[in-house]
Amino acid sequence: MxxxxxxxxxxxxxxxxxxxxxxxxxxxxxxxxxxxxxxxxxxxxxxxxxxxxxxxxxxxxxxxxxxxxxxxxxxxxxxxxxxxxxxxxxxxxxxxxxxxxRSEVLGIISEGMFCVAVAGTHGKTTTSSMIAHILTDTGFGCTAFLGGITSNYNSNVLFGKNNVVVVEADEYDRSFLTLHPDIAVITSMDADHLDIYGDESHLHESFNLFADQLKAEGKLFVKEGLPMHGITYAANDNAALRASNIYVENGNFVFDFSDGYTSIKDLNLAMPGKHNVENAVAAIGVALSLGIHPKSIKKAIASFKGVKRRFEKHVNNAEHIYIDDYAHHPEELKACFDAVRQLHPDKKLTVIFQPHLFTRTRDFADEFAKVLSTADDVILLEIYPARELPIEGINSQFLLDKMTLAKKEICGKDLVVDYIKSKKPELLLTVGAGDIDTLIEPLKTTLNNA
Structure with a gap:
């Protein structure tokens, strides 16, 4: 068509x-x-x-x-x-x-365009949004189809006047195999969507097929440590593109970038966490490969405001801090918790988590329990089913029983705001990919008035 x-x-x-x-x-x-x-x-x-x-x-x-x-x-x-x-x-x-x-239509739209595609079981929304912002902010321009609402533009689509398109390439249902990118980024390949793939090896096979879709003169950027050949990036010295001298200043992450040819000092990123520094390194690598000047890139990184529901801070006063994040996989939870602890090491962390999908909860129950047990206090909501029917024996109680921390409980979604009102936590984090975002405004109001 x-x-x-x-x-x-x-x-x-x-x-x-x-x-x-x-x-x-x-x-x-x-x-x-x-x-x-x-x-x-x-x-x-x-x-x-x-x-x-x-x-x-x-x-x-x-x-x-x-x-x-x-x-x-x-x-x-x-x-x-x-x-x-x-x-x-x-x-x-x-x-x-x-x-x-949807993925087939993205293939139709991007056909004939210079396509930058970002794939990964996590990190793809933030990385593709960073790339789209750098290209837009520097005047290079692009059209973009993103998996989140960018805070800079309050939209999940950008309209450019040139022939460049940035797309988030979704691995679910092998959707990304409709794309033929000129530049591709692979942020992660952790086991997920096992209801589709069966096991991690088949997921990896699909990512390799995606990499094979790259055009003949194309460039592939891959997170260092992934079992794939490409231009590696990371926050360590082993990668071709790397971040170093990372430190926190006024709630932002500051770091240096180097690819062996170009160095950019004192980059300032408002999205916390080592994982977001690495996402930025990939985005910088893409921008440099398109010929964008390092000074313009540095300015764009500093002005990037993030993505809605990606480590989004809603309350930040002397008594309470409230952060919301889309994390719904154990590795994402771990990265999110690490970022929270780096910013607020002395505060007691209360987490409200809504598991997403019965199959994901079943397949990664032990991993979820291990990460959740590192919080000080956890409140579980019932599993958000999305497209799935219930699985016997797989519920939030099943997950709660595996968690080892002392302060843990299940709470109904309709009761959790009153619960938080009574507890008045100093540091609150809501995480999940279901409809937990409907709690953001009432929790925000509750903590601002506590």
């Missing part, structure tokens, strides 16, 4: 972070866009405010008349997160419509 011939697009699952970015892209092109999602969220409300029609009823009658009949200029985009018994999804499947996964 040619991009220029698409006049109408319907999104089944339009409220997803990746889906909504593509919806906004097509709307910007003047295409008629509408879609369905199960739940009304801040993101779908923003789409409505931008003139995109969103329905929350999974029934054929909710599909606009102009989308009920198949035409060559119409595209139906769906996400694998939509249940297979969805009435709207099956209406399009049974009607012979042209259906594409």
């Amino acid at each position: 040619e991009l220029s011939k698409i006049k109408r697009v319907y999104f089944v699952g339009i409220g997803g972070i990746g889906m909504s970015a593509i919806a906004r892209y097509f709307a910007k092109r003047g295409v008629v866009v509408c879609g369905y999602d199960k739940t009304r969220t801040n993101l779908t409300i923003q789409l409505e405010d931008e003139g995109i029609l969103v329905s929350y009823l999974d029934e054929e009658a909710a599909i606009p008349v102009s989308f009920q009949h198949n035409d060559e200029d119409m595209l139906i985009v769906y996400t694998p997160a939509i249940p297979k018994n969805s009435v709207i999804l099956n209406h399009f499947l049974n009607g012979g419509f042209s259906l594409k996964k």
Whole structure:
């Protein structure tokens, strides 16, 4: 399907972070866009405010008349997160419509463009957002499709005037194999999505296939230590691109960059943690390979405000600190906890964690329990199921029983704000990829008034 011939697009699952970015892209092109999602969220409300029609009823009658009949200029985009018994999804499947996964549409959009693709089981949203910001802030320019809302632009899509596109390449369901990048970054390859891959070896195989998609003269940047050949980066001396002299100043991480040819001193990054310093090193490497001047890169790194729900500080006063993060994998939790401890080593850490997916909780229960047990106080919410049906015996109690810390308990999502109001923790961290973000505003209000 040619991009220029698409006049109408319907999104089944339009409220997803990746889906909504593509919806906004097509709307910007003047295409008629509408879609369905199960739940009304801040993101779908923003789409409505931008003139995109969103329905929350999974029934054929909710599909606009102009989308009920198949035409060559119409595209139906769906996400694998939509249940297979969805009435709207099956209406399009049974009607012979042209259906594409989100990743396939990204492949169509990026075809013919200079593509920078960032993949990894974690770190890809922050790294791709950093790259997009550097390219935008320096005037180089780019279009970007991101897996989070960038704080600098309050959006998950950027519109450039050149032929460069930055995309977050999602490994779920092998989606990233629709891309053929000119520059690729692989941030991590930790076992995840085992419901799709079965085991870590098949996940690694998929990442290798992604690397093989690189164009002939393309560049591959890989986190040092990954079992893959490429230009390595890290916060140690073993990598080709490296950060050194890392220290914390006024809540920011300061570091030096070197690739053996170019050095940039005293870079100032507002996103805490060694893992984010390493993400920045990868982004700097990409920017340098595009010919952007080191001084411009340094300025862009200093002005990067981060990504919503990635170590986002909501309360910061003398009595209380409240941070929210999207971490939902044991390695992400560990990196997040380490960053919190580096910034606030003397404070008691209270964590509210909402496990995401029954399969992930089952597959990594021991790893989750080990990391969570390093906190001072943990409150578990029930597992957020997303696309999954319950698995017998896999619940938050199953995870709680494996945790070794003394102060641990399960709390209902509807009761947790009152619980925090009574406890008044000095350092609170909410983590998870489900709907735990709906607690941010009430927790923020509670702690600001405590």
